[in-house]
Amino acid sequence: MDVLEIARWQFGITTVYHFLMVPLTIGLGLTVAVMQTVWHRTGNEHWLRMTKFWGKLFLINFIMGVATGIVQEFQFGMAWSEYSRYVGDVFGAPLAMEALLAFFVESTFLGLWIFGWKKLPPRIHLATIWCASLAAILSAYFILVANSWMQHPVGTELIDGRAVMTDAWAVFTNNTALVTFPHTIFGAFAVAGGFLLGISWFHLYRRRKEGIDSVDANGRVVVGEDPAKGRVRDRKDHKVWITSLRIGAVIAVVSFAGVALSGHEQAKLMFEQQPMKMAAAEAACHDGTGFSVLTLGNVSTEGATTCDDVVAVFELPGLLSYLANGDFETPVKGVNTLIPEYQEKYGSHYPDDPAFGQYAGEEISYLPVMEVTYWGFRLMITLGGLSAVAAALALWLTRKGTVPYSKWLSRLALLSIAAPFGANSAGWIFTEMGRQPFTVAPNPQMGGVDQVFMYTAASVSPTVSAGEMLFSLITLTLVYGVLLVVELVLLTRYIRGGTGSAMPELLDNEQPSDKDPSDDEGDVLAFAY
Amino acid sequence: MDWLPTLWFILIAVLWTGYLFLEGFDLGIGMQIGLGRGGEKHKRVLLNTIGPVWDGNEVWLLTAAGATFAAFPYWYASLFSALYLPLTLVLVALIFRAVAIEYRGKAESRRTRGLWDLALGWGSLVAAFGVGAMLALTTLGLPLNENGDRVGGPFAWLTWSAILGGVAVVAFSWIHSIAFLRLKTDGPIRARSGRLFVRWLPLCIAPLLLWSLVVLLGQRSAIAWGLLGLALIAVCGAWMSARSGHEARSFIALGITLLAAVAAIFVAAFPVVLPSTLDAAFDLTIDNASSSPYTLKLMSIVAAFGVPLVLAYQSWSYWVFRKRISEKHIPEDHLVTSVVK
Numbered sequence: 001m002d003v004l005e006i007a008r009w010q011f012g013i014t015t016v017y018h019f020l021m022v023p024l025t026i027g028l029g030l031t032v033a034v035m036q037t038v039w040h041r042t043g044n045e046h047w048l049r050m051t052k053f054w055g056k057l058f059l060i061n062f063i064m065g066v067a068t069g070i071v072q073e074f075q076f077g078m079a080w081s082e083y084s085r086y087v088g089d090v091f092g093a094p095l096a097m098e099a100l101l102a103f104f105v106e107s108t109f110l111g112l113w114i115f116g117w118k119k120l121p122p123r124i125h126l127a128t129i130w131c132a133s134l135a136a137i138l139s140a141y142f143i144l145v146a147n148s149w150m151q152h153p154v155g156t157e158l159i160d161g162r163a164v165m166t167d168a169w170a171v172f173t174n175n176t177a178l179v180t181f182p183h184t185i186f187g188a189f190a191v192a193g194g195f196l197l198g199i200s201w202f203h204l205y206r207r208r209k210e211g212i213d214s215v216d217a218n219g220r221v222v223v224g225e226d227p228a229k230g231r232v233r234d235r236k237d238h239k240v241w242i243t244s245l246r247i248g249a250v251i252a253v254v255s256f257a258g259v260a261l262s263g264h265e266q267a268k269l270m271f272e273q274q275p276m277k278m279a280a281a282e283a284a285c286h287d288g289t290g291f292s293v294l295t296l297g298n299v300s301t302e303g304a305t306t307c308d309d310v311v312a313v314f315e316l317p318g319l320l321s322y323l324a325n326g327d328f329e330t331p332v333k334g335v336n337t338l339i340p341e342y343q344e345k346y347g348s349h350y351p352d353d354p355a356f357g358q359y360a361g362e363e364i365s366y367l368p369v370m371e372v373t374y375w376g377f378r379l380m381i382t383l384g385g386l387s388a389v390a391a392a393l394a395l396w397l398t399r400k401g402t403v404p405y406s407k408w409l410s411r412l413a414l415l416s417i418a419a420p421f422g423a424n425s426a427g428w429i430f431t432e433m434g435r436q437p438f439t440v441a442p443n444p445q446m447g448g449v450d451q452v453f454m455y456t457a458a459s460v461s462p463t464v465s466a467g468e469m470l471f472s473l474i475t476l477t478l479v480y481g482v483l484l485v486v487e488l489v490l491l492t493r494y495i496r497g498g499t500g501s502a503m504p505e506l507l508d509n510e511q512p513s514d515k516d517p518s519d520d521e522g523d524v525l526a527f528a529y
Numbered sequence: 530m531d532w533l534p535t536l537w538f539i540l541i542a543v544l545w546t547g548y549l550f551l552e553g554f555d556l557g558i559g560m561q562i563g564l565g566r567g568g569e570k571h572k573r574v575l576l577n578t579i580g581p582v583w584d585g586n587e588v589w590l591l592t593a594a595g596a597t598f599a600a601f602p603y604w605y606a607s608l609f610s611a612l613y614l615p616l617t618l619v620l621v622a623l624i625f626r627a628v629a630i631e632y633r634g635k636a637e638s639r640r641t642r643g644l645w646d647l648a649l650g651w652g653s654l655v656a657a658f659g660v661g662a663m664l665a666l667t668t669l670g671l672p673l674n675e676n677g678d679r680v681g682g683p684f685a686w687l688t689w690s691a692i693l694g695g696v697a698v699v700a701f702s703w704i705h706s707i708a709f710l711r712l713k714t715d716g717p718i719r720a721r722s723g724r725l726f727v728r729w730l731p732l733c734i735a736p737l738l739l740w741s742l743v744v745l746l747g748q749r750s751a752i753a754w755g756l757l758g759l760a761l762i763a764v765c766g767a768w769m770s771a772r773s774g775h776e777a778r779s780f781i782a783l784g785i786t787l788l789a790a791v792a793a794i795f796v797a798a799f800p801v802v803l804p805s806t807l808d809a810a811f812d813l814t815i816d817n818a819s820s821s822p823y824t825l826k827l828m829s830i831v832a833a834f835g836v837p838l839v840l841a842y843q844s845w846s847y848w849v850f851r852k853r854i855s856e857k858h859i860p861e862d863h864l865v866t867s868v869v870k
Contacts, residue, residue, distance in 0.1 A: 063631040066584065067624040073594055077609025078616055081678070084609075088602020089820040093828060096595035099588060100835040105842070108585035112846050115581035119849055164821045206869040232868050461610035463678040472617040479621055483628060490635055496867035504863040528860055529576045529634045 002358060006469040007079040007460050010476065014071050015432070016425050017480045021065030023424050026140060026185065027192025028058045029133030031251065033126075040126050046239040049499040049506075053240070054196070055129075056502035059114065060490050064483060066107070071476065073099075079469065082355060083439055083459035087149075090156050090165045094146040094172075102139035106132050115527050140188070141181055148177035150440050151431070152273045153452045163440070163452045176273065179266040186258030187384075187427065189251050190420040194387050196248025197394055199495055200241040201413035204403045213238060213402055221401030230507040232500035238402075240499055245398055249391040252420070256388030264323065271324035271332065274441050276342065276366055277434035279335045280373040282320060286334040290315030291323065292374075335367055342366040346442060350457060359457040368436045376430030383423035390416050533825040534815035537600040538802065540832060542795040544596055545664060548589035549698065550705075550787055555583040556653040557706025559626055560699075563650015570856045571718065572646070576630065577859065578713040581850045583630065585843055587623070590660070599828050603677055603818035604667075604802045611671045611679035612663055612686050619659035626652030637864060657702045658695035662686070665694020668744050668794050670804035673811050680807070693743065697736035701787065704733035708767075708783050711776040715855040726771050726779065734764050734786060741790045748797045756793035760786045 001009075032055045039047035073095065076084050084092075109132040116125050149156075155170030156163045165171060207213045212224045212233055221242075226233040271278045282292055293314045318328030325332075333341075343366070352361040394413070397404055403413075435441050442453035494501040558579050562572045579586075598605040609616060625648040633645035669690035672681045679685055707729070710722040738760060745753050767782035798804075802818055805811035819825065 059631065060635075063627055066587075067627040070591060070623050071620050073591055073598075074609060074616060074620055077594075077598065077605045078613050079610070081606035081610035084598065084602055084606035085677075088598055088605065089824045092595065092599030092602055092605070092820070093824055096592065096599035096828060097831055097835075099592040099595040100831065100839065103591060104585065104588045104835075104839045107588050108582075108839075108843055108846050111581035111583075111585055112849060116849060159821070165824050165827070168823075168827050203869070210870055229868050461606075461613070461678070462676065463674075463680060464610055464613045465683055468613045468617075468683045471614070475617060475621060479624060483624070486628070486632065490632065493635075493637075493865055493867070496869050497865040498868045500868055501865040507863075507866075528573060528858075529580050529630065 001466070001470075003464065003466045003469055004357070004359075004457060004460050006466060006473050008456070010079060010469065010473045011075060012429070012432070013473070013477055013480065014068065014075060015428065017484075018065065018068040018072055019424060019428055020421055020484075021061055021068065022140075023184075023188035023191040023421070024061050024195060025058065025065050026133075026136050026188035027190070027251070027255075028054060028061070028195065029129070029136050030189075031192050031196070031247070032058055033129045033133045036126055036129055040122060046236045046243060049236065049240045049503060050244055052502040053499045054244070056494055057195075057199075057491060059110075060487065060494065062110070064487055067483075068480070069103075079461055079464065079472075080439075080459050081461040081464075083454065086162050086454055086459075087440060088162075090149060090153075090163050090171060091146050093165065093168070094142040094149075098139050098142035098146075102135045102142060105135035106139060109135065117527060137185060140184060141177075144180050144184060145172055145174065145177045148174045148180050151180075151435060152176040152269075153440055153443050156452045158450065158452050176266075176269060179262055179269060183259060183262040183266050186255045186262060187420070187424050190255040190259060190384065190387065191424060193248045193250070193252030193255055193391060194417050194420045196244050197252060197391060198248075198413045198415075198417035200245035200248060201394065201403050202410055202495070203241040203498060204238070204245065204398075205405075205407075205410035205413075207233065207238060207241070208402060208405050209407075215400070215402065215405075219400045223401075230500065232498050232506045237499060242398065242401060245403075246395065249395045249398075252391035253388055253395070256384060256391075259384055267323050268326065273444065274435065275333055275444070276335070276338050277368065277373065277431070277441075278324065279333060279338055280368045280370050280434055281377040281430065282332075282334075283370050283374040284320070284332065284334040285336050287331040287337055288315075288334060289319075289321040289329065289331050290317045291319035339366055346453070350455065353458075355458045355462070356455070357457065357460070357462070359455075364437060364455075366437065368434045373430055373434045376426045376433070379426040380423050380430060383419045383426065387416055387419040387423070390419075533822055533829065534600075534819040535800075536829060537596070537819065537825055538795070538799060538815050540836075541593060541596055541600065542792070544589060544593035546788055546791045548586075548593055548660075549701070549791065550784055551586035551589055552583075553657075553698075553702040553787070554706040554709035555579045555586050556657040556699075557702040557704070558709070559630075559649045559653025560657075560703055561706060563629075563646045563648070563653065565650075569642075569862075570859050573634070573859045574714055574718060574854050574856055575710065576633075577854050578710060580630075582843075582846060584627075585846065587627070596828070596832075600820055600825060601802060601813075601815070601818045602820060604813050607673055607677035607679075607813060607818075608663065608667055608671075608803055611673065612666065614683050615659050615662055615686060615691075619656050619663075622652040622655035622659065624652075625649070626656060634862070635865070653702075654699060657699045661694040661696070661698025662691035663694070664794075665690045665697070665740055667803050668740075668798045669694075670806040672807050673803070673805040673813075674807065675811050677803075677811070677813060690740075690743070693736060693740050697740045700733040700735075701737050704730055705783060705787070708771075708776075708780040712780055713853060715853040716857075718855070719853075723771065723774070723776070727768065730764070730768050730771065730783075734783075737787070737790050738764070741793050744794045744797045750797055753793045753797040756789045756796060760789035760793065763789060 032051055035047055035054065036051040039051055109128045113128040113132060116128060149171060152174060154174050155165060155167035157166050212226050214222045216222055223235050223238045225235050293316060320332050321328050321330050348363060350356045350359050350362050350364055354360065437456055438453055439456045439459045440452065440454040442451060500506045558575050562575050629645040629649035629652060633642055633649065636642040636645055666686055671679060672685050674680050704726065707722045707726045711719055711726065741757050745757060763782045763785040767779045767786060770782060771779035800815045801812050802815060803813040
């Protein structure tokens, strides 16, 4: 592997890993804020338990997102210095704004939320989780503005060989960003919905299995309690899980609708803005109107400059045109039409310039790796759709107040937590790899070679060696691997502990005293590391 | 609009100073927990003094890096790519440190907890050293060619300057965290910190002042020398007020020492942001490394609104958690037990 390939693997691994934590943070944060609000308004204890339990899992996950987010920011300068020089004037701004306007709020107010349960008046304490979770969403907006500018550069001119911002409004209201933002946020809520659903299902099933809950002749739940476990398995505990489950399922279904609608708008834009990406998503060599359900043949085209070996086995006629144009007739350009167009506009060979390293003067492959784009696109849609169907089914199956007595369904519910995560990863891999061979894709509404765009081959740091890059790739990947295991082990333990893992006071059999225990010491920590 | 790059130079210097001041005691406390002695309750007192605020403090680093990217992309690109290996280690250190703070209390056995403590200690130490080395190198120079790229291989950064800067930030963070504990704890830790502070302050502050002095050598800037003088006076003040038991006064004086010493360094370096040790013609300066006036103007408006806001709510969070902590405040651990059979 050369420096460029190692740097790309590192970027991909870091991004996909980081984006396992991010959607859960975004989706769960706001959900917990709503739970606490309902508790604040109604005073019903099961809402407090939900806030604390889901809040605990939220924090275990949040910290991993923080830790890997720093790598995201640093690696532009470390591994992609030429890219940073070229784009810094435009791309740096949303990144700096994210830190200053969003991440500061998120971190500070989460600290206040975690430690402030007894120190802040309840209203103010409630406000802190709202500030933190809304800041997470604002943070997503800034990052997506930066990413969308790479997909579709606007508000920029090429001056003295670098991209210079000329219209901030255009950059921050880039239509690519405006459709990507809801798509990503709905995707994040789909993750949170599935998470709530799967874990709550598990607990409801265990309550039935252990004989705590049962069903009557009509299939309606008969809630019981297990006094041996303190108040953790009391009647309110059932309410915690059934409420969480149904909230999760509704979030999952609604989010999928949002993901699908915003995704459709996004696809229409992408056909205009990055036609090659969408042709590669379809593995469509020739112009056509059908959406491929299954395509066989040699889809693997790494480094290829033509595309002929692919046969669509089963197509839905007209659907592709609908996705792209909103009608069923207008043909969509295939790879073989697009390659000559790209070559004519942007050249058939990389410039013979040392900035391109070993790629200087080589022929440019405008075709992304079609195996990845084709299957990534389909995996995203399939996993997203499956989890929405599962959530809708779960709503129906739990209409009588508990889950069916089935070990397999319970296992499936836990497994299905992974589906929206997979859909998110597949979507990102598709859109980032589909942009290749560019880091900054050219905006087709502008001219040819004299406009703002950048090849990936020219983006990497010129004098960082393959050895250094390999060292960091291996180190970071190992660290991510170890920490993923640690996080999963911890999450599993806290999930199995139920609400008692976030509220140890529930493990005592005594009823809660009216007196606030923190009064004794004047100021005992309500929460301590 | 000529003053915009200067403004951003000042702002980035402020962000780095803010980072060193705030995360300084977090890093020092991390080192004390991970590498020092003391029982479990003792460690938990230490950790809880920074518990609610450490993550917000770390954002100063992200903001400093992000602001450098936005305002001086050439500075950001050259510095970060030249320091590829040490920054990789800093990243790993920061990852382990963050995760250790959150997860150490969740460990089930003493052995795993011990491992997290090591991660916290070494993570803090390596992060402090790496950031110090980076700041020293950006003020004292790296072998850069005309494109701003490092020459001389992966270890070209490993110089006496880097080591001096690294040691300076490690030592400062440690002593700063001792001063912080005197304000934030009660009981034996407070008393012990008072003794440690008086004994170790001169040695711990010396590398920072030396770094400042090295940057200033050959400089005629009266302001820079004046600031260094102020740093010296402040550190003497910190030592004397600590001896007479004035905890807040010595903490503030130490803070002024940091402020003045780092300000002296940046004033002396101005307008160069990253000198090339190969040829002064390859130096990165506020003019040839900066973004366009348009971007700087946009970012200035954002900063004018954002920075005061950050200062306001971060100060508020310190106010909310102003109470001293001692071992009697630390609740018993509770181990999470599975409720499902």
